[in-house]
Each structure stands twice: as C-alpha cells, then as structure tokens.
Amino acid sequence: MPPARPSEPDRVSSRIPPPFPADTSLELSATEMERLVLHAMKRIVAHVDSLPAQRAADTEGAAPLSRALIEREAPETGTPAEELLDLLFDQAIPKSFNAASPGYLAYIPGGGLFPSAVAELVAAATNRYTGVFAAAPLLVQLETNVVRWFARLAGLPEGAGGFFSSGGSLANFSAIVAARRDRLPENFLPGVLYASDQVHHCVSKAAVLAGFPARSVREIPSDEAFRIRLDLLERSVVEDRQKGLSPFLVVGNAGTTNTGAVDDLAALAGFCERERLWFHVDAAYGGFFLLTERGKRTMAGIERADSIVLDPHKGLFLPYGSGCLLVRDAATLRRAHAAGGVYLPGMQSDPDFVDFCEISPELSRPYRGLAAWLPLKMHGLGPFRRNLDEKLDLALYAAHELERRGDVEIVAPPQLSLLAFRFAPKGLGEPALETRNRRILDAVNARGRVHLTATTTKGKSLLRICVLSFRTHRDRIDAALEDLAAAAREAAAG
Numbered sequence: 214m215p216p217a218r219p220s221e222p223d224r225v226s227s228r229i230p231p232p233f234p235a236d237t238s239l240e241l242s243a244t245e246m247e248r249l250v251l252h253a254m255k256r257i258v259a260h261v262d263s264l265p266a267q268r269a270a271d272t273e274g275a276a277p278l279s280r281a282l283i284e285r286e287a288p289e290t291g292t293p294a295e296e297l298l299d300l301l302f303d304q305a306i307p308k309s310f311n312a313a314s315p316g317y318l319a320y321i322p323g324g325g326l327f328p329s330a331v332a333e334l335v336a337a338a339t340n341r342y343t344g345v346f347a348a349a350p351l352l353v354q355l356e357t358n359v360v361r362w363f364a365r366l367a368g369l370p371e372g373a374g375g376f377f378s379s380g381g382s383l384a385n386f387s388a389i390v391a392a393r394r395d396r397l398p399e400n401f402l403p404g405v406l407y408a409s410d411q412v413h414h415c416v417s418k419a420a421v422l423a424g425f426p427a428r429s430v431r432e433i434p435s436d437e438a439f440r441i442r443l444d445l446l447e448r449s450v451v452e453d454r455q456k457g458l459s460p461f462l463v464v465g466n467a468g469t470t471n472t473g474a475v476d477d478l479a480a481l482a483g484f485c486e487r488e489r490l491w492f493h494v495d496a497a498y499g500g501f502f503l504l505t506e507r508g509k510r511t512m513a514g515i516e517r518a519d520s521i522v523l524d525p526h527k528g529l530f531l532p533y534g535s536g537c538l539l540v541r542d543a544a545t546l547r548r549a550h551a552a553g554g555v556y557l558p559g560m561q562s563d564p565d566f567v568d569f570c571e572i573s574p575e576l577s578r579p580y581r582g583l584a585a586w587l588p589l590k591m592h593g594l595g596p597f598r599r600n601l602d603e604k605l606d607l608a609l610y611a612a613h614e615l616e617r618r619g620d621v622e623i624v625a626p627p628q629l630s631l632l633a634f635r636f637a638p639k640g641l642g643e644p645a646l647e648t649r650n651r652r653i654l655d656a657v658n659a660r661g662r663v664h665l666t667a668t669t670t671k672g673k674s675l676l677r678i679c680v681l682s683f684r685t686h687r688d689r690i691d692a693a694l695e696d697l698a699a700a701a702r703e704a705a706a707g
C-alpha cells in the first residue's frame with residue numbers, strides 16, 4: 214500500500230503562522246548585563262572577603278529551611294535578580310559546609326580560586342563549543358596545553374593524552390573503560406580489578422558502571438601504614454588466573470581519603486609491568502603534590518602508570534567541577550571513546566590537535582580547562598608549589614603538636630597533608646574511645662573555627678585533619694589544636 218499523504222492540516226504550508234512579535238525578554242541590554250554582573254560581583258566579593266570570619270560549617274536547622282524552599286511549580290513570571298541573589302547569599306549559601314573557608318579541614322577540602330570563577334563566567338558568557346576542535350580551535354588548544362602540562366608534571370612521556378572531566382569519579386570511570394578496552398576482549402566479564410581496601414569508593418562504583426559485577430573488584434588488605442599489601446596482591450592475581458579469570462587492572466592510591474596513604478607506586482608499577490596489567494593511579498587527592506620535591510619522592514613510580522587521575526578541584530584549589538584523566542598512550546583513550554556521527558564536523562588527524570569528544574564520554578561540555586588555564590597563567594606554578602609545600606608543613610606540624618600531648622595516638626602520620634589520629638587516654642576501651650572521640654569531634658565542630666571529619670578503618674574510629682586549602686595557614690591549625698585541646702578537656706570532665 215502506498216504511504217498515506219499527509220492530510221491537509223498536517224502540511225507544513227498550512228502551518229505557517231501569522232506574523233508574530235519577536236520576544237526579546239531573554240536578551241539583556243548592555244546596561245542590564247553590567248548592572249547584574251556588578252550587583253552579583255559585589256555580593257561575591259563581600260562573601261569571599263569575609264571567608265576567614267565565617268563559620269567553617271553551618272547546617273544547623275537546614276532541614277526545615279530547605280523544606281520552606283520547596284516550590285512545586287516553576288514560576289510563570291520573573292523576580293528581580295537582586296531578590297534572588299539575596300536569597301542565595303543571605304539564606305542558602307551560609308547554610309553549608311563552608312568548603313572555601315580556611316577552617317575547612319574535613320574530607321578533602323576544596324578552595325575555589327577566584328580567577329577560576331572569573332574564567333567560568335567568561336566561558337559561560339561566551340559559550341563556545343569545545344567538544345570538537347573545529348568549533349573553537351584556539352580555545353581547545355589552550356585546554357590541551359593544560360592537560361599536557363599535567364602529563365609532564367606526572368612524568369608521562371610524549372604521546373600521553375588526557376582530558377578534563379567533572380571530577381575524580383568520572384575520570385576514574387573513563388580510566389577503567391580505557392583499560393577494559395585495551396586489555397580485555399569484547400566479552401570482558403572474566404576481567405578482575407585490584408585495589409587496596411583503602412581505595413575510594415568511586416573506583417568500585419566506576420567498575421560497576423563500566424560493566425563489571427561488584428565481585429570482580431578485589432579489595433586487597435593494606436598494611437599498618439594503610440598501603441596495599443603487595444604479597445597479598447600477587448597471591449590474589451595468581452589465584453584468579455588459576456580460576457580462569459582475567460586480571461587486567463591494578464589501582465594504586467596516591468593519597469587515600471581515609472588516611473592520606475600513598476601506596477608503593479614503584480613496586481606496583483614493577484609488578485604490573487611483569488604481569489602485563491594496566492596500572493592506574495588514583496591521585497585525585499595527592500597528585501598535585503608532585504609540584505613539590507617531597508610529593509615527588511612520596512609518589513615515585515607514578516610516572517610508570519598507564520593512567521592517572523588528578524583532581525584540580527582538590528590539589529590545584531579550583532572550584533568544584535574539575536577532574537582530569539591522563540593516559541600514557543593517548544590512543545588508548547581514543548579507542549575507548551571515539552564514536553562518529555555523520556552530522557559532526559571532521560575530526561583532527563594532526564596529533565597536535567585534539568577533539569575532546571573522541572577521547573572522553575562527553576560531546577557537549579563546559580569549557581572546563583579555562584578554570585585551570587587562567588590562574589596557572591596569571592600566577593605561574595611557583596605560588597601553587599609554595600602553597601602545597603606549606604600544606605605539607607602544616608600537616609606535619611599538627612601531627613607533631615598532637616603527638617606531644619601524650620594522650621593522642623597518631624594512627625596515620627601525614628604522608629602528604631592528611632593525618633588520622635584519636636584521643637586515646639589510658640584506661641579507655643574500644644567502645645568508650647569511639648564515644649570519647651565522637652564527642653570531641655562534635656565539640657570542635659560546634660565552635661565553628663574549623664571543621665573536621667571522622668572515619669573508621671581497621672576497627673578504629675579516627676579523627677582526620679586534611680590541610681589542602683590555599684587559604685589555610687598556621688593560625689588556623691593553631692585554632693584547630695586549641696579547640697581539640699579544649700574539647701578533650703571537656704570530654705574528660707564528662
């Protein structure tokens with residue numbers, strides 16, 4: 214039967230609308246743009262300028278306030294920007310973990326370099342398309358430069374490649390996919406991955422997202438310094454091969470989130486080379502300490518990795534939304550991610566030029582690299598290196614001062630800028646120790662000068678201090694030590 218002709222009302226010619234007015238209400242005039250930016254900038258600058266005086270975290274009463282903000286319907290008409298910015302700056306922003314504050318020593322601190330915020334405004338306001346080289350060649354080139362600087366910093370050879378992701382989780386995901394495509398056949402289910410029991414949970418999550426059952430991730434026990442036990446790793450690989458499985462990937466830690474541990478990366482590199490396994494390093498927290506001599510020594514062997522994750526939104530102090538995956542051989546990323554579309558412009562064959570859509574999961578993407586490029590070009594590497602050295606010193610100083618007290622067990626001395634410890638007065642058993650340390654943590658955080666977090670590992674409840682913000686200096690570590698001492702006295706008094 215021939216296809217039915219569209220009935221009269223469906224013909225395009227019958228749907229041409231009558232003349233209609235252009236709606237320009239989304240187009241701000243130059244004066245309106247300037248007024249909006251200046252107003253926002255005034256609020257931003259006042260906020261950032263007052264960070265040292267702000268609480269390091271404040272989420273008290275946040276649940277009812279959040280509930281009061283629930284709006285079921287999107288508004289049909291507008292509200293003046295000033296009112297909306299007031300809502301953000303007066304209500305929403307203060308009720309947060311203040312990750313940009315100098316007192317934020319929790320989890321892995323952020324920071325948020327101001328020039329990066331300006332870069333993000335420029336990137337969004339000019340809104341260029343950087344998923345393909347052809348659409349914004351010079352901008353893509355600037356971002357590619359930054360990736361190459363990072364690869365050089367990590368000691369990877371010419372021919373290395375990489376891209377900016379939204380963070381470490383997605384960078385770890387792409388690393389696993391690249392390793393899977395490089396080392397396993399299409400039927401990859403017998404593949405097995407190895408990491409220590411200290412690995413960040415995003416690695417196991419990434420393995421599952423990459424198609425592996427959770428049981429395919431072997432968590433190898435760590436030693437008393439929280440580093441992967443190489444003897445147990447070797448044994449596990451042998452046993453898996455005997456079972457007919459296909460070991461293909463080992464993840465080394467360059468700074469764990471729990472205790473800041475750095476695995477013996479040189480030994481892991483040697484093992485992976487001998488066993489022909491892909492060697493991936495999760496350096497999301499520790500990676501940028503490669504800018505320092507001590508960091509280079511601690512992470513020796515990282516330059517032999519097949520892939521490395523760095524998080525500029527951690528060790529380079531950028532605002533959230535900036536991870537980076539580096540690979541030793543750029544072709545491995547392309548093999549894992551390239552996929553054509555007839556509607557796309559031509560991709561680059563010149564090795565100097567990169568199409569990010571060919572080597573990463575995204576097509577459309579924010580122009581992420583600018584947030585790193587602008588501060589790196591404005592300041593040069595020197596201030597970053599000095600800041601990171603200062604953080605290494607501050608963590609050592611905190612550990613030394615705590616150890617001197619006599620009632621503190623430094624369970625994980627800083628290998629980089631993170632230490633884990635607990636108050637362990639004589640005579641207290643495990644459950645009482647946990648309660649005592651929890652009370653100390655709550656009391657320190659209630660003071661608001663610093664914000665710390667806890668963790669549990671190897672059966673011990675620990676307190677952590679992670680120094681990573683460019684705004685954190687000796688005065689804030691002294692405040693942390695004072696508040697810990699006061700909280701410990703109160704807790705001992707009952």
Ligand SMILES: Cc1ncc(COP(=O)(O)O)c(C=O)c1O
Nearest residue numbers: 321380381382413415470497498
């Ligand atoms: C060691 C490590 N790896 C990976 C991640 C995940 O990175 P992101 O939060 O940027 O996704 C983190 C986050 O803190 C981390 O500390």
